[in-house]
Amino acid sequence: MNAQAGIxxxxxxxxxxIREAMDIALSEDERVILMGEDIGVYxxxxxxxxxxxxxxxxxxxxDTPISxxxxxxxxxxxxxxxxxxxxxxxxxxxxxxxxEQIVNQAAKVRYMLGGAVxxxxxxxxxxxxxxxxxxxxxxxxxxWLGHVPGLKVVQPAxxxxxxxxxxxxxDDPDPVMIFEHKLLYKMKGxxxxxxYTTPIGKAxxxxxxxxxxxxxxxxxxxxxxxxxxxxxxxxIEAEVIDLRTIRPLDGDTVLAxxxxxxxxxxxxxxxxxxxxxxxVSAMVAESDAFDFLDAPIVRLGGAESPIPYNPxxxxxxxxxxxxxxxxxxGLAEGRT
Amino acid sequence: MPTEIIMPKVDMDMETGKIAAWxxxxxxxxxxxxxxxxxxxxxxxxxxxxxANGTLHHLVPEGAEVPIGAPVGWLYxxxxxxxxxxxxxxxxxERAKEPSKSEPKTETPTPAPVTSTAEVAEEKPRxxxxxxxxxxxxxxxxxxxxxxGPRGRIQAADVAVLDDRQHAAPVPPAFNNEAGPLSVxxxxxxxxxxxxxxxxxxxxxxxxxxIESHLSRRPLIRIELPCHGKSPKRRLSGFPELVSDVxxxxxxxxxxxxxxxxxxxxxxxxxxxADTRGNRVDGLTLIAPAGxxxxxxxxxxxxxxxxxxxxxxxxxxxQLVADDTIITDRYVxxxxxxxxxxxxxxxxxxxxxVLFPDGTQAFDLRPAIGRLAMPARIVWGKRDAIIDWRHALxxxxxxxxxxxxxxxxxxHLESPDAIGQLIAATL
Numbered sequence: 013m014n015a016q017a018g019i020x021x022x023x024x025x026x027x028x029x030i031r032e033a034m035d036i037a038l039s040e041d042e043r044v045i046l047m048g049e050d051i052g053v054y055x056x057x058x059x060x061x062x063x064x065x066x067x068x069x070x071x072x073x074x075d076t077p078i079s080x081x082x083x084x085x086x087x088x089x090x091x092x093x094x095x096x097x098x099x100x101x102x103x104x105x106x107x108x109x110x111x112e113q114i115v116n117q118a119a120k121v122r123y124m125l126g127g128a129v130x131x132x133x134x135x136x137x138x139x140x141x142x143x144x145x146x147x148x149x150x151x152x153x154x155x156w157l158g159h160v161p162g163l164k165v166v167q168p169a170x171x172x173x174x175x176x177x178x179x180x181x182x183d184d185p186d187p188v189m190i191f192e193h194k195l196l197y198k199m200k201g202x203x204x205x206x207x208y209t210t211p212i213g214k215a216x217x218x219x220x221x222x223x224x225x226x227x228x229x230x231x232x233x234x235x236x237x238x239x240x241x242x243x244x245x246x247x248i249e250a251e252v253i254d255l256r257t258i259r260p261l262d263g264d265t266v267l268a269x270x271x272x273x274x275x276x277x278x279x280x281x282x283x284x285x286x287x288x289x290x291x292v293s294a295m296v297a298e299s300d301a302f303d304f305l306d307a308p309i310v311r312l313g314g315a316e317s318p319i320p321y322n323p324x325x326x327x328x329x330x331x332x333x334x335x336x337x338x339x340x341x342g343l344a345e346g347r348t
Numbered sequence: 349m350p351t352e353i354i355m356p357k358v359d360m361d362m363e364t365g366k367i368a369a370w371x372x373x374x375x376x377x378x379x380x381x382x383x384x385x386x387x388x389x390x391x392x393x394x395x396x397x398x399x400a401n402g403t404l405h406h407l408v409p410e411g412a413e414v415p416i417g418a419p420v421g422w423l424y425x426x427x428x429x430x431x432x433x434x435x436x437x438x439x440x441x442e443r444a445k446e447p448s449k450s451e452p453k454t455e456t457p458t459p460a461p462v463t464s465t466a467e468v469a470e471e472k473p474r475x476x477x478x479x480x481x482x483x484x485x486x487x488x489x490x491x492x493x494x495x496x497g498p499r500g501r502i503q504a505a506d507v508a509v510l511d512d513r514q515h516a517a518p519v520p521p522a523f524n525n526e527a528g529p530l531s532v533x534x535x536x537x538x539x540x541x542x543x544x545x546x547x548x549x550x551x552x553x554x555x556x557x558x559i560e561s562h563l564s565r566r567p568l569i570r571i572e573l574p575c576h577g578k579s580p581k582r583r584l585s586g587f588p589e590l591v592s593d594v595x596x597x598x599x600x601x602x603x604x605x606x607x608x609x610x611x612x613x614x615x616x617x618x619x620x621x622a623d624t625r626g627n628r629v630d631g632l633t634l635i636a637p638a639g640x641x642x643x644x645x646x647x648x649x650x651x652x653x654x655x656x657x658x659x660x661x662x663x664x665x666x667q668l669v670a671d672d673t674i675i676t677d678r679y680v681x682x683x684x685x686x687x688x689x690x691x692x693x694x695x696x697x698x699x700x701x702v703l704f705p706d707g708t709q710a711f712d713l714r715p716a717i718g719r720l721a722m723p724a725r726i727v728w729g730k731r732d733a734i735i736d737w738r739h740a741l742x743x744x745x746x747x748x749x750x751x752x753x754x755x756x757x758x759x760h761l762e763s764p765d766a767i768g769q770l771i772a773a774t775l
Contacts, residue, residue, distance in 0.1 A: 223685075223688075245682070246678065246681055246682050246685060247681070247682045247683075247684070247685020247686050247688070248685055274476075274478050274504065302477050303477050303478065303480075303481040304477070304478050304481070305476060305477045305478055306476045306477075306478035306479065306503050306504045307476060307497075307503070345658070345681070346496070346497055346503050346505065346657075347497075347498065348498070
């Protein structure tokens with residue numbers, strides 16, 4: 013974080029922190045516009061844009077028609093021709109409708125045109141389960157986009173990072189995809205006022221410990237921290253790493269931790285198979301940190317299932333704190 | 349594939365373990381965590397729990413000596429067909445030795461699982477990358493090691509064990525001498541004369557937590573002995589240096605008056621401080637104190653000091669109490685994690701070598717207790733297996749004795765209400 017002098021740190025919510033970042037960007041840079049379904053008068057599906065339309069008008073805070081493909085296409089074109097659009101999806105699940113624009117256009121135009129243009133586009137995706145929104149409104153699809161060269165993909169876990177990563181994304185000349193876990197929107201945290209950026213591609217060690225490394229993303233960072241606190245009573249010191257960016261991955265931070273602890277647990281909400289945990293595990297296995305592993309790597313991820321509507325089942329298909337405690341304990345004690 | 353039940357390593361020096369008794373019969377269904385057999389080593393006996401749910405087959409007979417890590421039986425899940433004993437795919441320790449003829453044979457008809465040497469020759473030892481690297485860097489052949497991990501996997505700790513034995517046998521444990529004052533932990537509340545608490549050997553300030561609620565109307569100050577808790581680790585020349593270390597911490601508190609409470613080795617230290625700071629100690633409680641007799645249970649001190657895993661620590665900790673059900677697995681795990689730092693263990697073992705050589709107490713405070721002028725009492729459990737409670741009987745008549753029938757060496761852990769109220773009542 014590189015905050016300016018004279019900052020004030022307040023406790024605000026994750027959603028407020030995002031709105032503040034957009035407010036700063038809109039006021040500082042005329043090229044910045046917001047686009048998305050119901051982000052104007054309605055304030056956004058999760059009330060993240062709020063009343064920004066009153067302050068900046070409908071030319072800069074634009075409601076788009078109910079067509080993710082169309083809206084995303086306009087946003088890509090706007091970015092190519094000099095604007096700095098921030099495009100909000102109502103639910104990250106609807107990224108599937110806009111894949112052509114994200115994957116084939118935004119990610120590839122700079123390459124296809126020999127570097128003559130770039131696509132400085134920011135897309136925001138409310139993601140994850142836990143709101144009772146069922147199978148088509150609860151997925152964690154970040155790894156889909158993380159598979160595409162040309163995109164950067166971030167998952168802020170704290171209000172401070174939600175603001176800092178959004179401002180960093182706007183500074184980036186290429187498309188940046190921001191996955192915001194819906195259950196985090198109301199979470200409060202300390203956030204500096206004014207402009208600052210959180211570096212893309214840099215993980216954060218949220219808690220230090222010598223017995224086991226827990227690499228987590230988004231809301232799982234908080235579950236991992238709860239688990240680490242419970243394990244502390246047993247004398248097990250878990251190191252919790254918040255990846256923050258899943259593309260490009262911060263190998264240095266993860267590998268340094270694994271060299272120290274020799275034990276790695278990856279925790280993420282997305283479906284376990286072919287997910288970010290596989291990438292982190294493989295990265296460790298391919299690196300010199302392999303020689304420091306003293307147990308098999310363990311992944312905790314979502315079940316092979318659509319997200320159920322039943323609230324108990326909805327909890328059961330994604331990792332919870334007791335699952336993390338058990339897995340980390342098994343690793344720390346050499347029983348895994 | 350059925351789950352194998354292996355002979356666990358419960359002690360650092362253990363090469364083999366003897367099946368003392370099976371609690372369940374061949375073919376019985378057991379649940380994960382259910383105690384299924386007892387093992388005996390030359391130092392301890394302990395129960396071993398089922399690693400999974402299933403039906404028991406191919407049990408090694410009672411009385412058999414089994415190498416660490418070798419299977420003693422197999423657990424079949426529901427629906428798994430029970431045939432010949434499975435061939436073990438891991439590094440193959442020798443097959444279990446049959447019990448000697450003089451020992452009673454069981455009726456178990458199934459032979460012990462035999463490891464096929466032909467297959468083993470093709471199999472590499474199962475080991476973690478870290479263990480392999482350690483072995484490689486130290487020129488150790490993995491095939492010579494027994495793995496303590498799941499399915500006999502060799503983990504870093506298993507390599508380190510051998511490494512210690514090869515290189516460090518007669519050399520005193522190595523650790524860096526650290527400077528600085530002892531760790532002092534104060535409670536927030538309380539008024540009146542403070543209570544200064546000094547814990548025992550291989551313990552730390554947290555040892556007092558069971559009785560703290562009874563004492564909390566007074567300010568509580570816990571001093572941690574050198575080489576314990578968060579205090580610096582130093583090589584002590586003997587008991588006088590230990591006392592002068594703790595006395596300096598006591599003097600630095602700047603108290604005009606204090607009630608001293610000490611347990612075991614901390615009791616001896618408290619007594620020595622009371623002897624030399626009589627004008628500032630207006631009450632003394634000694635719980636199972638050292639220093640009042642010649643002998644002490646050196647095996648337990650040694651066992652606790654050497655244990656590197658919860659499985660090796662548990663049997664020793666259970667000897668500290670009369671009712672060993674209070675030493676739960678969770679308690680043992682927490683205790684082992686607090687002793688995870690090898691430097692801390694090395695420092696404590698060096699301290700034990702100086703203070704308790706060969707099961708004796710290298711210091712004698714009987715003259716000191718005769719000189720005490722302040723009100724003082726001794727609290728002891730009559731089932732103390734570490735220091736004989738009869739050492740209390742040598743104390744002069746003006747010292748109060750509180751002897752508890754059903755308690756061991758940790759009365760304040762086993763009966764916190766009784767001990768806490770006893771101390772609180774006379775404050």
